[in-house]
Amino acid sequence: xxxxEVAKRAGVSARAVRHYEQAGLVTSTRAxxxxxxxxxxxxxxxxxxxxxxxVGLTLADVREFLPCLDGDVAAAPPDPEKxxxxxxxxxxxxxxxxxxxxxxxxxxxxLDRTEAGETPRTP
Numbered sequence: 001x002x003x004x005e006v007a008k009r010a011g012v013s014a015r016a017v018r019h020y021e022q023a024g025l026v027t028s029t030r031a032x033x034x035x036x037x038x039x040x041x042x043x044x045x046x047x048x049x050x051x052x053x054x055v056g057l058t059l060a061d062v063r064e065f066l067p068c069l070d071g072d073v074a075a076a077p078p079d080p081e082k083x084x085x086x087x088x089x090x091x092x093x094x095x096x097x098x099x100x101x102x103x104x105x106x107x108x109x110x111l112d113r114t115e116a117g118e119t120p121r122t123p
Contacts, residue, residue: 001043003028003036010046017042020049023059025069041070048073057089 007014020026021036026045028036048069052062062069064085068076 001038001040002031003038006038006042006046009043010050012046012050016050017046020046020059023063025049025059025062025066044071045069055086056093057086061085061089 003014003017007017010017017026017038018036021028026038026042026049028038028042031037048065048071049059049062051074052065053059065073065082
C-alpha cells in the first residue's frame with residue numbers, strides 16, 4: 001500500500017511515516033513509478049510508533065521496542081526493561097519541566113520588578 005493509505009489508516013501524516021522510515025523504524029520498497037510501497041503490517045507498526053511517541057518516548061527510545069512494534073504494544077504485558085526506559089524518559093521530562101519552571105519564575109519576577117519600577121538586577 002502507498003504512504004497515504006498507511007498514514008490514513010494509522011492516523012498519522014505521510015510526513016510522520018517518512019520520518020519513521022528515515023529513523024529506520026519502518027521500511028518500504030519503491031514501485032515502478034517511484035512511490036513508496038509498504039507491507040500490510042506497516043499500519044500496525046506506524047500506529048504503535050505514533051502511540052509510543054505520543055506518550056513521550058523519543059524515536060531512539062522507540063527503537064528499543066522494535067521486536068514488539070508489529071503487535072498490540074498498548075495491550076502487551078509490560079517488560080521490566082521497557083518500563084525502566086519509560087521511567088528514565090519520565091525523569092528526563094520532569095527535569096526539563098523543572099528547569100523551564102525555574103526560567104519562567106525568574107522571568108515573571110523580573111517583569112514584576114520592572115513593572116513595580118525597580119531597577120533591574122544583574123546576576
